Amino acid sequence: MGVGRTLRCRPRAGAVAGAWAAAAALTVVPGGAAQAQPLLPATGALAHNAMALALLIGLIVFSTILSLLHIRERGRWARREHDLVAELADLRGAHDRAALLLGSERQIIITWCGRDEPQIEGDASLAMDGTRSASPRRVLAFGTWLSAADAAALDAAVDTLRSRGERFRLTVRTLGGRTIEAQGQAVSGRALLRLRELTGERQELVELRAMLQEARGSLSVLAALLDAIPQPVWRRGRDGRLLWANAAYVAAVEAGDRERALAEGTELLDRVAREEAGRRRSSGQGGALRVSAVMAGARRTLDVTEVAVESGSVGIAVDVSELESVRADLQRQMEANARTLDQLPTAVAIFDARQRLIFHNAAYRQLWDLDPGFLDGNPLDGEILDALRNARKLPEQADFRSWKTGVLSAYRAAEAQENWWHLPDGRTLRVVADPNPQGGLTYLFDDVSERVHLESRYNALMRVQSETLDTLREPVAVFGSDGRLKLANRAFTAIWRIGPELLGTQPHIDEVIALCRPLSPAEEPWTEIRGAVTGLMDARHALACRLALKDGTVLDCAAQPLPDGATLLTHIDVTASVNVERALTEKNEALERTARLRDEFVHHVSYELRSPLTNIIGFTELLGDETVGALNTRQREYADHIMRSSAALLVIINDILDLASIDAGSMELTREVVDVQATIAAAVRGVEDRLAEAAITLDRDVPADIGGFVADGKRIRQILFNLLSNAIGFSAPGQTVVVQARKTDREIAFAVIDQGRGMPPEVVARVFDRFESHTLGTRHRGVGLGLSIVRSFVELHGGRIDIASAPGQGTKVTCTFPISGSEPSLAAAE
DSSP, X not given: OOXXXXXXXXXXXXXXXXXHHHHHHHHHHHHHHHHHSOOOOHHHHHHHHHHHHHHHHHHHHHHHHHHHHHHHHHHXXXXXXXXXXXXXXXXXXXXXXXXXXXXXXXXXXXXXXXTSOOEEEEOGXXXXXXXXXXXXXXXXXXXXXXXXXXXXXXXXXXXHHHHHOOOEEEEEEBTTSOEEEEEEEEETTEEEEEEEEOOHHHXXXXXXHHHHHHHHHHHHHHHHHHHHSSSOEEEEOTTSOEEEEOHHHHHHHTOXXXXXXXXXXXXXXXXXXXXXXXXXXXXXXXXXXXXXXXETTEEEEEEEEEEEETTEEEEEEEEOHHHHHHHHHHHHHHHHHHHHHHHOSSEEEEEOTTSBEEEEOHHHHHHHOOOHHHXXXXXXXXXXXXXXXXXXXXXXXXXXXXXXXXXXXXXXXSSOEEEEEEOTTXXXXXXXXXXXXXXXXXXXXXXXXXXXXXXXHHHHHHHHHHHHHHHOSSOEEEEOTTSBEEEXXXXXXXXXXXXXXXXXXXXXXXHHHHHHTTTXXXXXXXXXXXXXXXXXXXSOOOEEEEEEOTTSOEEEEEEEEOTTSOEEEEEEEOHHHHHHHXXXXXXXXXXXXXXXXXXHHHHHHHHHHHHXXXXXXXXXXXXXXXXXXXXXXXHHHHHHHHHHHHHHHXXXXXXXXXXXHHHHTOOOOOOXXXXXXXXXXXXXXXXXXXXXXXXXXXXXXXXXXXXXXEEOHHHHHHHHHHHHHHHHHTOOTTXXXXXXXXXXXXXXXXXXXXXXXXXXXXXXXXXXXXXXXXXXXXXXXXXSOHHXXXXXXXXXXXXXXXXXXXXXXXXXXXXXXXXXXXXXXXXXXX
C-alpha cells in the first residue's frame, strides 16, 4: 500500500568485507610488482617502500574509519528499521481501522485527481439496488439509479466541486426509494465524493430536516395566506402577550406596521372581551364569542374564536356586521312574508326534508280546522293526513294507504305536482305540491269551489247573453283587443250584410269596414270607429258618431271600451228622430229669429219712448211747480197723476233697458263701499208714498254696526226698491213689511218679508221669469220685470237669491252677496 513515503536501503555485512579485501590487495600488490620487475636502485626502493607503507597505513586508516562509520550507520539504520516497522504496524492498524470504518456502513467514496480516472472504493452495490453490474463505474451514471431531479442536482454539484472546489451536501433518493447522502469536498488537491445510505438516526435526522424545511415553507405560505385574508388573526404566548398578528390585524388596530403593533401590544379587543375569551378557552367551551369592537375607526360586530395551543393561543375575528344586517333583513323579510302569507286566501303549508311542518298560514288553519297545539308541535305530513282522514275531511279513498303513499311521493319529485281534491263537504281544492330546493315540500291549497261554480254560471250567462243579443233589434258587435270581430248579433250581420262564413273566421275591423263602406260611404265615421277599436291610446274613451246609409237610414253608432280591452260597437236606428229633429230645428230657428226681432223692437221702442217721456215729466214738473201759472185743484190732481204715471212708465222703460244691456253683455257694475244703513234708508224713501197710500207698516231689522261691503250701490238700492215694491203690492192694509240685513265674515244677506197671501209652488218656480205677472187676487199690477231684474243684478254681483213662500204664510225673498266683491256672474245674461 502506498503511504506517500520513500524507503532507503542500508549497507549490509558483505559490503564491509569487500572493503577490507580491497585494502589487503592494495597492500600485497607492491611486493609482487617488485618481484616481477628488476630491482631499482636503493633510493628508489626506499621511496617505493615508503609509498607502499603510506598506502598501507592509509588503507588501514580508511578501513578503520570505514568500519567505524559502518558500525555507526548500522546502529542508526537499526533504529530506523525499528521505527519503520513500528510505523508500518501503525499504518496497517490504521488501514485495518479505515477498512473497518469504510465497511461499517454502505457507502461509496469516489476520488478524482486532476484528469486521472476516478478511484471508486466502497460498496458499489449501493447504487445497484441489489443487482449485479459488470463495472463499478456505473455508480457515476447517476441518472441510472437516482431520480431525474436528484441526478441532475448531483451532476451539477460534482461539476462545481471539480471545477471550483466548492463543497456540498445533498440528500438524494434512488429509484428504489432509498435515501442517499451525497457529500463532496476538496482534500489535498483532490475531489472527494462520498455516497452513503442513510439509516437509523441519520435518516431520521434527514427526514426531520426535510420536515423542518417543509414546515418552514408551509409556515411561510400560511403566514402569507393569513396576511392576505381580511380577517384579523393573532397568536399569544402563555402570558397572554401578543406574539404575532397578520396584516388585517395591524390595519384593524391602525398600528402602521406589525413590529410596532407587537412592540406596543396594541389590542383589538377590550379587556372584558379578552377575559371572556380566556375564560371560554380555559373551560373548553366551543363556539365563537360575539363582541363589538372598533376596526379601522368604525364600530363593527365580530365573531371571535380563540383556541389554546401548546405555546399559548391563536385567535381569529370574523366581521359579521354585514351578516348581522343581512340576517336582520332576512328575519324582517321572513316576518313580512309570513304576515303576507297570513293575508292570502290560499292555504300554505311548508314541510322540511324530514316531512315535518315548519310553517302554515292562517288560511291553512281555517281550511282544515285543526288543533293549533297539534300544528305548533311540528307534526309529520303523514300524521296530518291521518288526522284529516279521521275527521273525514279528505276525499274518500278505497285504498287510503296507497293514496297517502302517492301524496307523500311528491317529496321525491323533481317538479311541482298538481291535484284536485273533492272533499266530502262539497268543496273542491286545487292542491299544488312544490318541492323546495333545500329539501322538503310546499303545499298550496286553493279553494276553487266558487270559481268552478262561477265558471259554470259564466258559461250559462254567456249562452244567455248570446241568445239575448240575437233577439235585439239593435245591431251589436264586440271586437277583441286584437281588432277582430268576436261577437255579432243577427241584426248587425243583417244590416251590414255579413255572411255566417265570414263571421266564423273572426274578421279584422279593416275587413268589416271594407264590407260596410259601400253601404255608408262617409270616410270620417269609419276612421273614428277604427281608431276606437285598434287605436294605441293611453286612455280609451267612448266614441259616438252618426252613419248615414245610402237608403236614407241614419244610425247612431257608439263604441264603448270594455274592461278586458275589447270594444263594444252598437247601432241605433234614429232615422225618425233625425227627421223630427230637422223639423224642430227649423221651427226653433224661426222662433229664435222672432225673439231677436222682439228684443230689437223692445230695445228701439224703449229708447224711442224714453225721450218723449222725459219731456212729459219735465213739463209736468213745470206745471206742478206753477212756474208758468197757477193751477186749480183739479189741474193739480191731473198733474200729479201724470207725474206718477210717467215715473212708473220710466221705471218700466229703465228696467227694459237694463235687461237689454244684460242680454247684450254690456252692463258693468260700479263697485264702491256701500253703507248698508244708508242704502236701506234710500230704498225706503222711494216707497214711503206707497206705504202711506196702502196703510202698510215698514220695520227695519238691521244691526247698528253692520257697516258696509263692496258692491254697486245704485243696483243694490234698485234691488231693495223692487223687492219692497213687490212686498207692498202683495200686502193688505194694516200688515207689516220687514227689511232685514245680516252680515257674516264672508257674506251679507238682505231679506224682505211680507205678510201677504203667499204664492203656490208653481208660481214660485216662475216668479223670476221675465214678463211673468201674477196678481194672486190683489190689486197689484205689473209687467213682470221687477223680480227678473232683481235676480239679474244679484247674480251680476256673484250672489244668489232665494224665495220662501206658501199660500197664507207670506213671502220672504233673501238676496245674499259676497263681502269681497267677487267677479260678476254671467248667469243673468244667459
